Amino acid sequence: MARERHITLPGGFTAAATCCGIKPSGKSDLAILAGEKPLATAVMTTTNQIVGEPVKFIRQVLPKGFGRTRGMVINSGNSNVCTGRAGLADAKAMATRTAKHLGAEAGDILVASTGVIGHRLPMAKIRSGIDAACEQLDRTQDDAVARAILTTDLRAKSAVVQTRLGGKTVTLSGIAKGSGMIAPSLATMIAVITTDAAVAPRTLHKALREAAGVTFDAVTVDSDTSTSDTVAVFASGEAGNKPVTASQPAFRTFLSGLKEVCGELARAIVADGEGATRVVKIVVTNARSDSEAKLAAKSVADSPLVKTAIHGGDPNWGRIAMALGKSRATVVAEKLSIKLGRQTVFSRGAGRRFDVKAAEAHLGGEEVVITCNLNLGKGTYTAWTCDLSREYIAINADYTT
């Protein structure tokens, strides 16, 4: 595999990955991202009420969701969820050990863990892994870092965007994991984004919330919201731009770049959804409001009957109408129209004649586009999902505790 730089491409960051032995497969399972200096940091975590111990730790470190940190330590193969006080102490111990190597304190390091729920972390292995990783922090291991955070994922996911802020080139880069238990609600599984832009923590948090709302929050694999969803963005300021504030036009430029990185990672999560063979884009237009458009789009994206029909290449638009109708968004059959690809299949309360062969060809492609015009207002939202296949069942019936 060609070595690509992404997570350390923005100035001010180093990273490393190791195989410390949590995964029985012997694949890499521990990664560290470090700032050479303190980093403006914003983080969002799961809305599930049962949260992992690392999420609890992050909320202790950054109670408002933003501040300054020196980086993050992440392990895969064990999510350290529902492990009680001992588990929370383990999360803190991971931060403490990482911090020591960086000349920092536990409160300067974020922690994320992903994998099976309900088992204590093998701390001896993790301690050796942290020591090994911290000794080799550099800018050559980005791909290994992206792989070290994976669980049932088949592909590593990264994204890079460059933009201009006040005459300076600014880079935003990110990695993500996630392919099952994906229905993030304001955050996703684990995504780490780095940038060399100068942005104050509070502004960074505002941008993250706005970007996550239309990217990570717009994807669903199986409607199940993880206990460990964490997305963190770190800004080193090395690009030398005048610090971005929320009231400047530069904020929109930065936000646009951040949305692009988050969107690319979110779509990569769906494309690598457990058992997925196709990506499905659901565009809802003219809902009563953006939030109603979101409810409608996500109801279609979460419907197992819509997802199995797409898997079967069947232009069964009745299931799309059903999923819109069961949502909490206002839907009026007589106003609704539905397109599969470019063809209108339903309008004003009844199905329309359409070219079934062309529709089947569209469903057989890599990206399926479903457009639902509610004709009730101006709200829009785009959600992303994947099809539902036998492989999803195989992965999740056999995945063991």
Add this chain to the structure above:
Amino acid sequence: MARERHITLPGGFTAAATCCGIKPSGKSDLAILAGEKPLATAVMTTTNQIVGEPVKFIRQVLPKGFGRTRGMVINSGNSNVCTGRAGLADAKAMATRTAKHLGAEAGDILVASTGVIGHRLPMAKIRSGIDAACEQLDRTQDDAVARAILTTDLRAKSAVVQTRLGGKTVTLSGIAKGSGMIAPSLATMIAVITTDAAVAPRTLHKALREAAGVTFDAVTVDSDTSTSDTVAVFASGEAGNKPVTASQPAFRTFLSGLKEVCGELARAIVADGEGATRVVKIVVTNARSDSEAKLAAKSVADSPLVKTAIHGGDPNWGRIAMALGKSRATVVAEKLSIKLGRQTVFSRGAGRRFDVKAAEAHLGGEEVVITCNLNLGKGTYTAWTCDLSREYIAINADYTT
């Protein structure tokens, strides 16, 4: 197959079924239930905003959900949904033709259709079917009637309960269909219940709403709410009991019998869920309220990760905790306890040691019981679902429009 009486067991009813040719398989696909005299009738229909034309017709006939009718005509193989004004006229024509044979009017007959969405009914076939069925109405075809309303169901579903009301023996009997697109919200796919009890229409409606809330509304196969859900109860009064009113103790007796019939039919729907190999009972206790208990129980029942784990025989209680935590019910990890069968696997924020072999044996049985004690109040609810198997995908990826 032994001929059993159920739907015509209460006095005052006849029924018949025919194969009119809607189903390509040549299986029976049209059924009629008729009252010898006007019947007290209560009906509930889907909460989906996109509703089938037969549901629209029912709402025209019984705008308050109760009144007096002479019976019901039901076809399977085509749901007459999203077929516009022409489809609504077809539904009315079914009622008119049936009514004519019974010496009644269109407004005296309920109509239900189930099957694929978006296609016009083959009305010539249906007209012949209605004529043939009406000519052979009797009390010998109950099993054929129960089969004629099926689609992807593997088994016909019926239930009979007898009880005493004011010194008279009263019979309640029901049939139902449904195995996919099952997440009824205050009503289910199609269920028809007959009784010889004397109950006024309004009282019958009150009893039906109460019974459906803890039976049909408590089951889910795939979280998708149909556009055609319809449950109707017809009371002939032939038992000769003093008419039941809502304020009498007799109402509780009647309600208890109705709950029993509805519960048996609802559990039969789940047991025959598409691809199901096991029935799963989810008991939530000590929620803040009954409605929160319901939200929590249904979140577990709808979780594909819980359902695939059960299919795989894996005591992965972390997924149960996840599903409780993502629900809109209040859940506090430190107060929560979870049992699989009789074993506590999680309590007060952390997993407990348990006999994994015994848990696997419980998951391998026909009925899996998950008990979640939220320890926050006195609310309780019991939901029912099935496991999620490759067969569900096969059925729904290949089911054609």
